[in-house]
Amino acid sequence: MEKRERFASRLGFILISAGCAIGLGDVWRFPYIAGQYGGGIFVLIYLIFIFMLGIPIITMELAVGRASQKSIATSFNVLEKKGQKWHWMGYAGVAGNYILMMFYTTIAGWMLAYFYRMLTGQFDGLDTQQVGQIFSNLIANPVEMTVWMVITTVVCFGICSLGLQEGVEKVTKVMMVLLLAIIVLLAVKSMTLPNAGKGLSFYLMPDVNQIKENGIWETIFAAMSQAFFTLSIGIGSLAIFGSYIGKDRRLLGESINIAVLDTAISIIAGLIIFPACFSFNVDPGQGPGLIFVTLPNIFNAMSGGRIWGSLFFIFMSFAAFSTVIAVFENIISFGVDLWGWSRKKASIINMFLLIVLSMPCILGFNVLSWIQPLGEGTGILDLEDFIISYNLLPLGSLVYLLFCVTRYGWGFDKYLEEVNAGKGLKVPRALKGYLTWILPAIILVVLIQGYINVFGK
Template sequence: MIKQKQQSTLQLNQKTERFSSVGFIFAAIGSSVGLGNMWKFPYITGENGGAAFFLLFVVCLIVIGLPVLLAELAIGRSGRGSAATAFVRAGGGRAWKGAGLLQVLAPFLILTFYIVVTGWTLHYALWAFNGNLFKSSDFAYQFSTFTSGYLPIVWQFISIVITGGVVILGVAKGIEKFNKILIPGLVALLVILMVRAVTLPNANKGVSFFLNPDFSQLSAESALVALGHAFFSLSLGMGILLTYGSYVRKEQSLGTATLAIAAGDLVYAFIAGLIIFPTTFSFGIAPDQGPSLVFVALPAAFSAMPFGAMFGGLFFILLAFAALTSAVSVLEVPVSYVMERFSWSRPKSVIAVCAIIFVLGVPSALSFGAVPGFVIGGKSVFDWVDFITSNVMLPVGGLAVIVFAGYRWKRAAEATGLQAGWFKLWLFMIRYIAPVLMVLVLLHTTGILSFE
């Protein structure tokens, strides 16, 4: 009897955890403005021609991002549970339980390597501020030496402790307050770095590359890349918005929230471009250097500018802020599931999940040469986990949301809260446009479809 009362109390507490209206917007924006827009977006934009690709990304964000974003929030609020039970509680039946579990497993696995990269950003922020980053001009060697050692495990631990410390405080006192502090701080850093970047010598070349479109640079491959990034940049298909939706108050307008979240994501990407491209062009750095752009090429640029250590430190703090806000959102998904599934308290759930994520993340942290044997089939453990989750599990999860919302969900009109005309447009997009585009994303990310 006592155990049943304890379980009922825990379930009631979980169901009654709520964001404030403004806090929800901050938290949802925090989930989307992660490393993807500050790290991946600049280099894929550089690889695909600049401004024309950015405009294509905006179109894809509107066409596929907005409808699926609204669907996830509405399903989450309708289900009022973890991502694992969102589809079932929203009226999908037990057949949809597997789709929900997938959206818990994917973010859990993602965090095992994402927290490693978050640790890199924290290390680089400290490294830049104390000047050690700029003692040598061979930044590729420095990055390789750091990632191939054991120090990343220390920073991985620090990152998971910070992330868990926020989530353990709960939805309102932890996640909401954390994002209310970090998001304004992130915006301030963005503006400071943008002003510094656009006032550098020859920065106009980078601004032109990013803002003056040359559509001859686009290709079918560019369209697929833009489509995939529009989906991933909003954290779709990974249970975050299903989980956050369950904490949204009934009076919150999901349509307005959807627009605000997408706008925040877009503005962040836009300002990131106005930081990266003027900086790289000013110092003669090619903008298409792939993932090494942030950790190798940009430190070279900072080392050559006045007060470079300070601006380099601010840049990597910006990266760390972005990484941590996303990590907090990702962690809440498996924590919410564990609380619901085992009727554990939030502190117990957070500690257990964080401990497992840390242990499973160690092979990813050691994938860059610290320990031989972490390469399987030509890919490191880090690369395999990234590929399976980002390229397979997330698109499949997104497709499940689309199919459920478009063809199975009977309460969609009521749950979305859209007026009749807007609902018809949303339903048309979800039923006939989004599935086709989502299948294209899945075929492209898995390598089945490519135009290169």
């Protein structure tokens, strides 16, 4: 048995784990939903749920990873008692990481494509209509999307193949530090635009009328599910990093660091987007349109827009790549843990495999657009996202939770012993009731309400 690799530094662990959690959901989902659900109040409820929901489950993923010294593929096998079936979760976790990358590599590719277009001035002088057309043309072109997806996949597996310290840690550290620097720079620029104050008050001042309009339950659910999805908990994508750290620090403090970094990025993203939208009188609309149509239009109208636009899309690329590298690290460790492959072999095999697996998502926008799995106007990407976001993340989190708190699993005492090994903040035993009864109920609510939102309307 070869020795498990280790992070070179604690900072490396925190930045990489946060990088795994920091993804496109922070940047294009969070500001839009915050705006829709009444700004400041939503942000407040969201923060409460990050602490109530997110942090406990991060501690569990990290504890299972650290105690087993394995990825999700085999971590339950190591820790479960004889005759138990928790290891079946391993298959779901492995599948989850692959399915996530089947569409995430495509979206990461879009970010690169836009960075390249901004940098080379392809948006200069275009009107609003033409800027919108660029995105339509991109998704209508399977060849171009495939090129960007392949670049993403090859580069990220290349980084992982260099090793944990030499590849993943070194590159992610640089990317995350640049990401933080760029996002602060963009936020400062955006907040100094004319009329930016209106955008800030829309974003940060609680708007009670919005809450009345949406209903308090809808608002709470939106905050709850955003807190849940933003941290990518439940498919073991964080557990792997637990297996790379020593026992010198307790896991609660580390989990809080990861959650705080992730949340800070979400909130700062809003400080970029809302002031800019209000300054240029643009509706901060939903999803991809915001990133690929609204913002390029704003950069076009700004002086020095090409520079700001390029910075924004390289920041988006870093956010996407940090997640891709973290999940690829998981996928490589499956090959290592299950079949004893070398890191290089696992990287090469999975690189080709994921390029093939990513094709349905790309073709779903054009050649296969007649496949509408979740009803009219949906595509293959929507189905893949639905499997992950509405099924595997909440169910996986529930499995981790029950495994750690019930006597039918690993058990609360063992979890507590692992999570509190080292120095730092302790998880108090008094939380047992909350973790055993209330938290599983909250996760079930997220699961059921998610289904109602998708199929009940």
